[in-house]
Amino acid sequence: MTTLLPAPRVTLSRLHAPTLQTIPEAVAENVRRVRATCSARIMAVVKADGYGHGAVTVAEAAVAAGAEWLGVTDVADAVALRDAGFTVPILSxxxxxxxxxxxxxxxxxxxxxxxxxxxRQLIADAVDPVRVHLHLDTGMARGGCPLDDWEELFRTARAGRGRVEVVGVMGHLPRADEADPRANAAAVLRFRHGRDAVLRAGFGPVLVHLAATSGALTDPGTHFDMVRIGAGLVGIDPSGATTLAGAARWTAPVVHSALVPAGTAVGYGGAHITERETHLSVVGVGYADGIPRELAAEAAVAIDGARYPIVGRVSMDQIVIDTGAVPVPRGTVATVFGPEGGVVPSVQEWARWAGSIPHTVVTGIGARVQRSVA
Known part of the structure; x- marks a missing residue:
């Protein structure tokens, strides 16, 4: 009889996994910052999985800090929040x-x-009444009912009473990121006309809301009954006029290091050639994880209180950093971005390096990056 021996136990050497850590207290601080600028109600907009930070985590922190509403992209996102236990009003x-x-x-x-x-489609589909916010185009031409169709919209809503209940009117500021009330004066005036037209059409009282993060922080004339804070929850003011608290920290491990001579070609196509003997380290994140592929020369990560430049092309799963005379052992943790300041890059810096906006940085972080909560 043959005796089967147990397979030898293999112990794996685990590195720190690439991780995006959300910081709820930073979300709460940003809500408090908005509250200090206006007396309107606050809607916490957690679309795109809370701008990549986790919709439930961000929503919990925002509501605890005083947000009275939640905003999402579609009804399915709202269902997930209801399933998570949220009872506050939600707008999709x-x-x-x-x-x-x-x-x-x-x-x-x-x-x-x-x-x-x-x-018309909503009225046709409804059995029980659906609470509706009339979305009016105030000059962006990116959604919202055009001015010429407002009267027909109101007539349709009146005809659909019993299947829809108009409870709100909303719009968007087309140039809020300019942080100049004059840039949006025409849009605000049109929205005021729209609000008045809704009331004259026999709907009311209605919740009136126009401003998102930048308007809420920079233009009191846009506040109305409620402001919608999305990017601002996670530390992004699109206008750049205010400094908010960064709400996430992205870290990743060094997976390989080597001392290389001058003249070493780095990465695909040898896009970077070392000018001296130097230490190179590979960090285990790439464009599949959300690192922008096209980056300015100053793009960098932070390790142990120092900033090291990314060299060569960004690969699908890896970036290479030049640490000069400093050898960096495998397993060392690099910070891609974080709220600390100093040598730690910010989300805003990454946006500049990529020639983009911070929104694309935080919403582009891939599923392979683990999520945690501080």
Whole structure:
């Protein structure tokens, strides 16, 4: 009889996994910062999985800090928040595949409609009344009902009473990132006309909201009844006029290091050639994880209180950094970005290095990067 011996136990050497850590206290601080600038209600917009920071985590911190509403992209996102236990009002205003009227009514999820066609479809689908916010185009031409269609929108809403209940009117500021009230004066005036037209059409009282993060922070004339804070929750003011608290820290391990001579070609195509003997380290994140592939020469990560430049092309799974005379052991943790300041890069710096905006940096972090909460 053959005796089977147990397989030898293999102990794996684990490195620190690439991790995005969300900092709820920073979210709360940003809500408090907005509260200090205005007396309007605050909607915490947690679309795109809370701008990449985790919708439930961000929503919990925002509501605890005083946000009275939540905003999402579609009804399915709102359902996930209801399943997580949130009872505050929720608005879904994009609904790219159409709004689920039955679910919206059952779970008391408000739905924004920005065209006569959308409203007619919602009325046709509704059995129980759906709470509706009329979305008016105030000059962006990127959604919202055009001025010429407002009267038809109102007539359709009146005809659909019993299936829809108009409870709000909303718009967007087309140039809020300029942090200059004069840039949006025409949009604010049009929105005021729209609000008045809604009231004259027999709807009211309605919740009136126009401003997002930049407007809330820089233009009191846009506050109305409520402001919608999305990017601002996680530390991004699109206007750049204020400094908010960064709400995440992205770290990743060094997976390989080597001392190389001058004249060493680095990465695909040898896009970088070392000018001297130097230490190179490979950090285990790449463009599949959200590192922008095209970066300015000053792009860098932080390790142990020093900033080291990224050299060569960004690969799918890796970047290479030049640490000069400093040898960096395998397993050392690098900080891609964080809120600490100093040598630690910020999300805003990464946006500049990529020729983009901070929103694309935080929402582009891939699923392979683990998530944690501080």
């Amino acid at each position: 205003w994009l609904n790219p595949s159409g709004a689920d009227a039955e679910t919206a009514a059952a779970l008391r999820i408000d739905v924004a409609v920005g065209s006569v066609e959308e409203l």
